[in-house]
Amino acid sequence: MYLPALARDLYKSQKVVEKIEQQLRKAPDMELQSQLKDALRQAKADLAQLQKLMEGSKERSKASLNKPKYRF
Secondary structure, three states: HHHHHHHHHHHHHHHHHHHHHHHHOOOHHHOOOOHHHHHHHHHHHHHHHHHHHHHHHHHHHHHHHHHHOOOO
């Protein structure tokens, strides 16, 4: 995946998690809190997956810098 696009997706995912956490703090009833907790769990899972992808992309790009260039 293209690294800047991945970074944008990561940023958006972080903002979604923050927004849901704020809504959860202000939620008046238990039913809404339950729904928000489910949404927060899913958003955090998506965020973790994007973070893993980002770390993997950075590791691969660092590794490619250290590879010897073969010229024939």
